[in-house]
Amino acid sequence: MSLNVDRASTAFTFKGGMLPMTVMELTSADPERIREQLAGKLSQSPAFFQHTPVVLSVEKLDEPHLALERICAVCRAHKLLPVAVRGGSDPVKQSAWALGLGWFPPQEIKPRNLESVATPAPEAAADNEPVPASGGRIHRGTVRSGQQLTAPDGDLVVIGAVNAGAEVLAAGNVHVYGALRGRALAGIHGDAQAGIFCRELHAELLSVAGNYKRLEDIDPRLLGSAVQVRLSDDQLAIASLA
């Protein structure tokens, strides 16, 4: 027997990795209330729920015992796959393990670094170069009604228009160098820092990290202009880029 383990004979290798992951921050431990809210979100943006892995964060809950099994079942019924729990008491950790879920220690608390949307930095435009983060995707041409374009790991750049009835989604930012007439969803795995940028706003729906606005909710004065869309205090803020 040789001690040299060559590549062909290894069954696996361990690699460090940073995967984008949606964190579901629970503010209620009541499975019924979670179910109601999920059902509402699911009907609004079904594309968000495609067996998406989620980490259940219970840091904000102050309950030593959780109906974790029922909460997981509710999630799965809405096509979210809980893969781990973050935070919580020792019994919560034990029941996560018992359910075959991972457990992460609570996150250090950092102040949220949200850039002010109302007064974008003057050099903001320079950041809008069509160079996506790695894992991003560039699409040239019109995205047409009935088409769906996804960048599951990064930014999505569309050089062209997104027409009514089309849907563009990205884990990161969505840039549309043209008219945005369809639906745009940024931060689909929960990245609250993600944004949507477009040359001409007529969007049917805008969503960042699951917070959305419909065309009807958009200030009509912004329609037709170049805008950026950001999340600010869990609210979508739409600001002119001009």
Add this chain to the structure above:
Amino acid sequence: MAKIIVVTSGKGGVGKTTSAAAIATGLALRGNKTVVIDFDVGLRNLDLIMGCERRVVYDLVNVIQGEAGLNQALIRDKRVDNLHILPASQTRDKDALTNEGVEKVLDSLSEDFDYILCDSPAGIERGAQLAMYFADEAVVVTNPEVSSVRDSDRILGLLASKTRRAERSQDPIKEHLLITRYNPARVDHGDMLNLEDIREILAINLIGLIPESEAVLRASNQGIPVTHDANSDAGQAYTDTVSRLLGEEVPLRFHEYQKKSLLSRVFGGGRR
């Protein structure tokens, strides 16, 4: 090798059959051997507009199912030498059309003809997808209204993904926008989308603009494609369209709203 052109729209009643008949007639009048196929199984219409409904014996479905030869089913046009019609079945089920069957028919027609026009049924289902599947070019017929533009957009998405050229990663289908039933006065009033808005949304090459015209109604009632009505606005607009399909540059007409002058009213000129 024939060029296969599908005339399609998504939305119904926008003028596909009218356009397929008029363009086929125009191509044949310019000396191209042309056949126009009705893919609208169950709702056949093309033979009426071409004025050959009394001469239909066999149809596309008969040919596909081996009940008739292609030459038995092809109808020779009464007015233009180079023009043939392959009618659809009025009685058969839509499912009678198969991909392989259609391919065979198109392959054998390809040997004899310069142009094959496929008049698509409305919708985005199987029938419409079959009509477009083998196409080299597409004429996307659009009316100046939001729903028609939306459906055309949807069809353009399918042309880029659900066709043989797309599946084989060949050169994409050449897409042409044909705006029909354009009424400059109503566009001017804001009742209808204007030309520029439609072009901007669909972002494809404009091959023609056909005004809303009584000549079309007259033509379809008489079973004479409107291209033959050389004095009419619609007839001229289709002739222009055919010239552009053949690669010529022709300025756009009939898109501007002109209040009729007294002279043109007296002499009956202008639009008819």
